[in-house]
Amino acid sequence: MAEQMFAALEAVFQHAVQTQHVELGPRWQERLRQADEDSRRGTRDVEILRWIRTVLDQLRHLDSADLIHSMNILADGSRDASWRSPLGQSSLLEFFLDVSTSPDEINDLLRPALRFIGNACADNDVNREMVISPEYPPVIIGHLHDNELNTITISVIYNICNNYDRAQHAFRANDLCPALISLLEDPDFQPGPLLPNICTLLDFSSQQTDFSRYPESSLQILLQFMQEQKQDLDPSDMLQLISTAKAFLQQPRFQTQLVEQGLVKILLDTIVYSYSYEADGLEAEEELSFLRSSIIRLLSDVSATTVFADNYPVESLMVDSLIHWLSSPREQMRICSCLMLGNLARSDTVCLNMVRGLRLHERLLQIMRDQTNMQVVYAALGFLRNLALPAENKAMIGTLQSMETISSFWSVNLNTQVQHASVSLLRQLLNGCIGNVRWLLESLSPDPDSPAHEKTHLSLLLLLFGRADDVSTKIEIGRTVATICRCIATSSQGLPRDSISAILHRLYGMHADIARPLAMMITQSRFPIIRSEGWFALALMARSTEGSAAVSEVLQQMEVFGALVTTITGQSINGHGSPASSSTQQRPNTGNTSSGGSGSDTRSEQEREMQVKDRENALVLVNELLKNTVRIDFLFVGVLGRYLSR
Numbered sequence: 001m002a003e004q005m006f007a008a009l010e011a012v013f014q015h016a017v018q019t020q021h022v023e024l025g026p027r028w029q030e031r032l033r034q035a036d037e038d039s040r041r042g043t044r045d046v047e048i049l050r051w052i053r054t055v056l057d058q059l060r061h062l063d064s065a066d067l068i069h070s071m072n073i074l075a076d077g078s079r080d081a082s083w084r085s086p087l088g089q090s091s092l093l094e095f096f097l098d099v100s101t102s103p104d105e106i107n108d109l110l111r112p113a114l115r116f117i118g119n120a121c122a123d124n125d126v127n128r129e130m131v132i133s134p135e136y137p138p139v140i141i142g143h144l145h146d147n148e149l150n151t152i153t154i155s156v157i158y159n160i161c162n163n164y165d166r167a168q169h170a171f172r173a174n175d176l177c178p179a180l181i182s183l184l185e186d187p188d189f190q191p192g193p194l195l196p197n198i199c200t201l202l203d204f205s206s207q208q209t210d211f212s213r214y215p216e217s218s219l220q221i222l223l224q225f226m227q228e229q230k231q232d233l234d235p236s237d238m239l240q241l242i243s244t245a246k247a248f249l250q251q252p253r254f255q256t257q258l259v260e261q262g263l264v265k266i267l268l269d270t271i272v273y274s275y276s277y278e279a280d281g282l283e284a285e286e287e288l289s290f291l292r293s294s295i296i297r298l299l300s301d302v303s304a305t306t307v308f309a310d311n312y313p314v315e316s317l318m319v320d321s322l323i324h325w326l327s328s329p330r331e332q333m334r335i336c337s338c339l340m341l342g343n344l345a346r347s348d349t350v351c352l353n354m355v356r357g358l359r360l361h362e363r364l365l366q367i368m369r370d371q372t373n374m375q376v377v378y379a380a381l382g383f384l385r386n387l388a389l390p391a392e393n394k395a396m397i398g399t400l401q402s403m404e405t406i407s408s409f410w411s412v413n414l415n416t417q418v419q420h421a422s423v424s425l426l427r428q429l430l431n432g433c434i435g436n437v438r439w440l441l442e443s444l445s446p447d448p449d450s451p452a453h454e455k456t457h458l459s460l461l462l463l464l465f466g467r468a469d470d471v472s473t474k475i476e477i478g479r480t481v482a483t484i485c486r487c488i489a490t491s492s493q494g495l496p497r498d499s500i501s502a503i504l505h506r507l508y509g510m511h512a513d514i515a516r517p518l519a520m521m522i523t524q525s526r527f528p529i530i531r532s533e534g535w536f537a538l539a540l541m542a543r544s545t546e547g548s549a550a551v552s553e554v555l556q557q558m559e560v561f562g563a564l565v566t567t568i569t570g571q572s573i574n575g576h577g578s579p580a581s582s583s584t585q586q587r588p589n590t591g592n593t594s595s596g597g598s599g600s601d602t603r604s605e606q607e608r609e610m611q612v613k614d615r616e617n618a619l620v621l622v623n624e625l626l627k628n629t630v631r632i633d634f635l636f637v638g639v640l641g642r643y644l645s646r
Contacts, residue, residue, distance in 0.1 A: 005077035006036035006048075009070060013055060016066040022058050044083060049090030056095055071096070071112035078119035087120050088127040096120075097131065101139040107148050114140075114149065118156035131160050132170040141171065144179045147186075151194060158197040161204065168204045177205035177244075181218045184225045195229060196237050203240035206247040211254070219245065219254045223266045230273055235284075238270070239291045246298055252305075259307045264318065267295050268336075275330060292332045296339065303340040312344065314353050319344065326363050334367065335379045342383035348390040355393045368405050374415040381421040388428040398429040398436035407457045410464040419464065420473045426461070427480040434491040434503075437484055441506045458484075458511055465517050475530055478517035482537035489540050508546035512553070515541060519554040522563050532610050535567065535617040542624035551625065567611075567618040 010032045016022040028051075035048040052074075059067035074096075078087055087093055093116070099105055100113040117140075121127045131137075140160075143153040157176065161167040180202055183189055191198050202222070226233070226241045233241070245267075248254040258264060271292050279285040302308055312318045325337035341360070345351045354360045364384045371377050388397050409422040429436045444459070445452035465477045484507070492500045508514060518541070521534025541547040554560050566572045 005073055006032045006039065008073045009052065012066050012069045012073065016055075016059060016064060020062055020064055020066070022055070022062070022064075024055060042082075044086045046086045046090050049086055049092055053091050053095055056092075060099075068108050068112070071099070071109065071116065075112040075115040075119065078116050081123070084120050084122070084124045084127060087116075088124065088130060093117070093120050093127055093130055097136055100143075101136060107146070110143070110149060111152060114143065114152045114156045118152070118159040121156075122159040122162075125164060128160055128164055128167050132167050137170050137174045137176075141174055141176055141179050144183050147188060150183060150189065151192075154194050154197055154201070158201060161201070172205045172207070172209055175213060177202060177209060178214050178218070180205065181214070181221050185217070185221045191229065191232075195232055196234075199233070199237040199240040202244045206244040209247070211248065211251045214248075216253070216257065219248045219257055220261055220263060222248070223258075223263050226270070227266050230270070235274070235277060235287050235291050238274075239287075239294060242270075242291065242294045242298065246294070249298060249302065255302055255305055256307050258302055259305070259311050264299065264302065264308075267299055268321070271295050271333060271336060289332065292336075296332065296336045299336060300339040300343065303343040304346075309344060309346065309350075314344075314350055314358070323358065323360065326360070326367065331371075331373045331376050334371075334376050338364070338367075338376075338379035338383040342379070342386050345383065345386040345389075348392075351387050351390045351393055355387050355396055361387055361393075361397045365402055365405050369408075374418050377409070378415070378418050378421055381418065381425050385421070385425045385428050388425065391432055394429050394431070394433040395435050398433060398439055400439050400442055402429075403436075403439045403442070403457045407460045410460050416468075416470045416473060419468070420470065420476055423461070423464075423473060423476045423480055427476065427483050430480065430483045430487055432487060432490065434487055434495065437487050437503065440484075441503065441510070454510065456506070456510055458507075458514075462511060462513055462516070465520075466513075471524075474517065474520055475524070475527070478521040478534060479530070481514060481517045482521070482533050485537045485540040489543070504544050504546055508544070508550055512550070515550040515554045519557065519560045522567075523559050528607065528610050532614050532617070535614045535621070539617045539620040539624065542621050542628065545628045548625050548628035551621065564618055564621070567614050568622070 010029055013022070013024060013028070013032075017024060031048060031051065035045050038045055052070075056067065056070060059070060074087075074092065077083060096113045096116040099109055100117060105113075117131060121131055131140075140153065140156065143149040146153075157171060161171055180198065184198075222241065222245060226238065226245075230238070249258060274288055274292055277284075277288055279288055319341070322337045322341050325333045326341075328334055328337070341354070345354055361384060364380045364387075367380045368377055368384075371380070384397065388394055403426075406422050406426050409418050426440070430440065440457050440461075442456060443453045444455045444457070447453055461477060461480065465474055468474050468477075488500065488503060488507070515538065518534045518537050521530050522538065524531065538551055542551045555564065562572055
């Protein structure tokens with residue numbers, strides 16, 4: 001096409017000379033023919049292009065019809081990538097930009113002007129820099145509203161912005177996305193082969209933008225467009241539209257619109273439709289999986305809002321569909337169902353209905369037993385944990401069978417997230433439910449001759465504590481042990497003494513290392529509130545003779561013993577056991593005001609209050625140990641005595 005450019009221009013210019021007496025100077029035909037020969041040999045002459053610019057200026061001044069022909073020839077020639085830089089250097093690009101931004105130009109001129117700009121900017125950042133000058137982007141975007149120019153304009157903007165951040169920023173700042181949304185609303189607009197380009201433009205132009213300027217119907221238009229075009233969208237195109245929707249849904253008003261206008265169904269239908277794509281190979285399957293995951297994250301966020309709960313009660317068709325998804329063979333549909341229903345289970349009323357009425361806990365436990373995909377299991381554990389929040393649900397969910405299911409995730413090489421989630425669920429089931437504590441203390445085998453008869457589900461939990469590398473899982477196990485201690489303490493007033501004694505006997509008699517997780521809680525320094533919880537639980541544990549023995553066992557560890565000394569006295573002990581200055585010791589108040597402001601003062605006050613409570617619990621612990629005639633290291637007694645005598 002570029003090889004014919006100069007010959008075609010010669011014919012047009014000849015007509016202009018003959019009909020309109022255009023002055024082209026001496027030997028102009030020879031110059032064009034020489035440029036044509038040079039072009040065929042690979043030479044790109046910028047000077048001849050500058051001369052052509054002067055001719056175009058004359059034709060434009062004369063309002064000549066030959067200008068249209070000349071511009072079309074040059075627009076065709078600009079498709080040759082080797083000519084793009086010379087076209088920019090010669091000021092021809094500047095001429096075409098001026099035409100494209102002139103309000104009085106006819107579409108016959110605007111079409112070749114836009115084509116030239118789009119071709120000249122394809123993969124050419126120098127030319128793109130010229131186009132993103134402040135005066136050009138808003139006018140180019142304005143051509144999207146012209147039914148005769150919108151398809152050309154989409155290609156032009158795509159070529160300018162594709163893989164070039166500065167251009168994307170310029171067009172985003174000039175409201176490209178609202179203009180595209182408006183175009184999608186036009187019933188006469190048919191994207192055809194431009195559909196992938198539109199998806200790309202929507203994706204980048206919707207990021208970090210001011211949504212206050214968007215009309216209320218924007219999200220609805222976008223999702224309805226996605227639904228209407230889904231048969232022509234490949235997964236990557238659909239993913240870009242989902243990314244655009246995600247940008248919208250950062251705004252509460254669009255979240256409300258999504259829910260109240262029933263647009264959630266479009267996203268759910270898109271997940272279902274995605275399974276109709278033919279995944280040719282592992283990469284294609286991963287792309288589809290990522291598409292579904294992106295939609296699921298959106299739905300998870302939206303389903304956690306109050307407006308979702310208000311519009312979709314448990315009896316709604318939407319919730320009914322999600323419940324059916326729990327039984328779907330499609331794993332990601334199960335994940336979506338668990339996340340959305342789990343978010344809906346935020347009130348006692350809903351949770352009670354889901355457990356007592358719909359018995360969803362049974363489906364979730366079955367999923368956990370049958371499923372090998374740990375992502376599905378993790379989602380089911382999270383949902384079940386929410387259902388276990390109301391006190392009335394704990395006994396219904398917590399059975400011997402459920403304890404067996406939960407403890408099955410504590411094996412050696414299992415997903416860390418799943419192990420943490422399973423322990424967290426267990427802690428919730430034990431909270432205030434002595435019946436579930438009993439289930440946890442049941443023997444693994446009813447056969448008295450079996451070695452498993454001497455082990456319980458709690459034994460498996462303590463084994464997990466010993467081999468787990470994940471600190472958060474170890475802390476969660478410690479909090480679970482603390483929950484057991486609190487549950488027994490609060491239940492002791494309502495149960496016969498023999499029942500409490502039997503529980504304590506199994507708790508301490510079959511689990512010699514029961515206090516180890518609590519020891520870890522009080523020796524870690526990252527989470528003060530966890531440390532306080534540990535001291536409180538140890539004090540509760542020491543109230544019984546068997547519990548005191550378990551506490552005494554961990555106090556043999558110098559780190560634990562040192563933590564006890566420091567908590568009570570504000571002093572630490574060195575490796576030889578003598579008092580030493582502690583970095584955690586409270587400093588006297590000098591009356592100086594912290595530069596951290598009121599927030600820092602509040603935190604300091606909270607920390608001081610926590611230290612006071614920790615000291616009180618540590619003193620209760622020591623008192624209970626002494627009452628239960630537990631031997632305490634003489635060194636500690638000496639340190640404590642000197643502290644109390646001051």
